[in-house]
Amino acid sequence: MTKRYEELTIADDFMFGKVMEDKELCREVLECLLEKPVGRLEDVQTQREFRYTSEGKPIRLDVYTRDRKRIYDAEMQNLNHQSLESLELPRRSRFYQSSMDMDHLNKGNSYRELPEGRVLFICTFDPFGLGYAKYSFQNLCTEDKKLYLEDGTEKIFYNCVSDAEDIPENLRELYEYIKTSKVGGNLTRRIAQAVERARRNEVWRSEYMKELLHDEDVREEGRAEGRAEGRAEGRAEGRAEGEVKGTIRICKDFGLSFEETVTRVREMFQLPDNEVQRDMKLYW
Numbered sequence: 001m002t003k004r005y006e007e008l009t010i011a012d013d014f015m016f017g018k019v020m021e022d023k024e025l026c027r028e029v030l031e032c033l034l035e036k037p038v039g040r041l042e043d044v045q046t047q048r049e050f051r052y053t054s055e056g057k058p059i060r061l062d063v064y065t066r067d068r069k070r071i072y073d074a075e076m077q078n079l080n081h082q083s084l085e086s087l088e089l090p091r092r093s094r095f096y097q098s099s100m101d102m103d104h105l106n107k108g109n110s111y112r113e114l115p116e117g118r119v120l121f122i123c124t125f126d127p128f129g130l131g132y133a134k135y136s137f138q139n140l141c142t143e144d145k146k147l148y149l150e151d152g153t154e155k156i157f158y159n160c161v162s163d164a165e166d167i168p169e170n171l172r173e174l175y176e177y178i179k180t181s182k183v184g185g186n187l188t189r190r191i192a193q194a195v196e197r198a199r200r201n202e203v204w205r206s207e208y209m210k211e212l213l214h215d216e217d218v219r220e221e222g223r224a225e226g227r228a229e230g231r232a233e234g235r236a237e238g239r240a241e242g243e244v245k246g247t248i249r250i251c252k253d254f255g256l257s258f259e260e261t262v263t264r265v266r267e268m269f270q271l272p273d274n275e276v277q278r279d280m281k282l283y284w
Helices: 013-019 023-034 089-104 169-180 186-199 202-212 216-233 236-253 258-269 273-283
Strands: 043-050 059-066 070-077 116-123 134-137 153-159
Touching: 013 043, 013 059, 013 070, 013 186, 013 202, 023 059, 023 070, 023 116, 023 153, 023 169, 023 186, 043 089, 059 089, 070 089, 089 116, 089 153, 169 186, 236 258, 236 273, 258 273
Parallel strands: 070 116, 116 153
Antiparallel strands: 043 059, 059 070, 134 153
């Protein structure tokens, strides 16, 4: 079930993005993940959307940033009742990297000007099922495994549920915090403080609620509750009425305002204003 705003943790992509808007904290998290220094970040963009043609598939990156040498995409990845296969992480990482490259090479520029790229998937599950703490991929020659393409890209998938013994202590603490919200060292303490500040941010709360208005998972929760009530009543009109009632309940439970719920019900069920107002009086 979709979470209320106050229930969000760093493992939720919305909260992850808001916390990582802090440039210094973002840099420290990247250093922890990459186990090497990261330069001063020039910009941190969250939920950055790319669409290069009107027919092309759009993508939205959780955290998109760069220093003087590299561009970074950091993704917080949960299964959320999906199958691992449906996530298509390897091909998604390819698509994300190509979109980042397109964003950084203008017409007439030399390919040498293309910065190095790092695509990082922070997974709350084992993405390849082998138990490694992380899986790092670079392009190399099939005929000679010592020959790397050196195209400047690397894709790394982090396994937060790994119990491998060779995980650096600060990375182990980060994994534990992502899994359980248990604070360890200085980095996780600062992340926890940022999460608490974010939970008190009413602007971000409103932004999250607006996103829920267009979230298909939340739509389906309302429909499912309504279908269940309709089946209990044994009437087709009961099912339809139940879907409206279920949607209103879900919106209210998530803290949406009366006006936001009216908008949601009107859009979902294509009802005239008088019927929406009637249903709101009955079920709000």
